[in-house]
Amino acid sequence: VFTLLDWLEEGHTLNETVSSSNNMTFDQTDFTDSCSDNGLAGSGTFTLSNSVNWGYSSMTVEQATVRSVNTAYMSMAKELDLCNIESTATSMGVTRADGTALDMNLSDVYGSGQVNTSPLTMASAFATIANNGVYCEETPFDSVVNSLTGKEYDVGGTNCKQVLTSDVTSAATVALEATLAADTGVTASG
Numbered sequence: 001v002f003t004l005l006d007w008l009e010e011g012h013t014l015n016e017t018v019s020s021s022n023n024m025t026f027d028q029t030d031f032t033d034s035c036s037d038n039g040l041a042g043s044g045t046f047t048l049s050n051s052v053n054w055g056y057s058s059m060t061v062e063q064a065t066v067r068s069v070n071t072a073y074m075s076m077a078k079e080l081d082l083c084n085i086e087s088t089a090t091s092m093g094v095t096r097a098d099g100t101a102l103d104m105n106l107s108d109v110y111g112s113g114q115v116n117t118s119p120l121t122m123a124s125a126f127a128t129i130a131n132n133g134v135y136c137e138e139t140p141f142d143s144v145v146n147s148l149t150g151k152e153y154d155v156g157g158t159n160c161k162q163v164l165t166s167d168v169t170s171a172a173t174v175a176l177e178a179t180l181a182a183d184t185g186v187t188a189s190g
Helices: 002-009 061-067 070-078 082-091 119-130 166-181 183-189
Strands: 017-019 023-027 045-049 058-060 134-136 160-162
Touching (some): 002 070, 017 061, 023 070, 119 134
């Protein structure tokens, strides 16, 4: 989802077409990562396949989202900066489960990376989309009250900030709702 959000933030649309062949070989030097020392995602090549052969050499980003097409998302990432995808996730509160910063890898683009995050962190990130791009830090408690004295303790306020535009979140919502309406979402939710 962070690749999709960065795609939209960079001015791309859901209707743009990207390469989506079932088996694609990618050269890591074709990917930009301005967070790395040399500005590249790595060296060497890798081959990526989709779990289902959709039979299309290209498709729209919305179709790729609905069908969860790995190669299409990797094609999108080639047009972006991995550092910006990471920044998008970070702005939505995503960290590793131990609280340390993310370290974006190509496998994170299609959801096969080794980033361990908490379910609460991911729920807050997705809530940012539903909240028109406003991220609110997770607050585990609404209030704390001493049951003997009735005294209420301050647990701090909700810290919220605008991290995405409502145009970006509206477009992402269109694609994500279409995913839930399609077989992909039904299978994933079952």
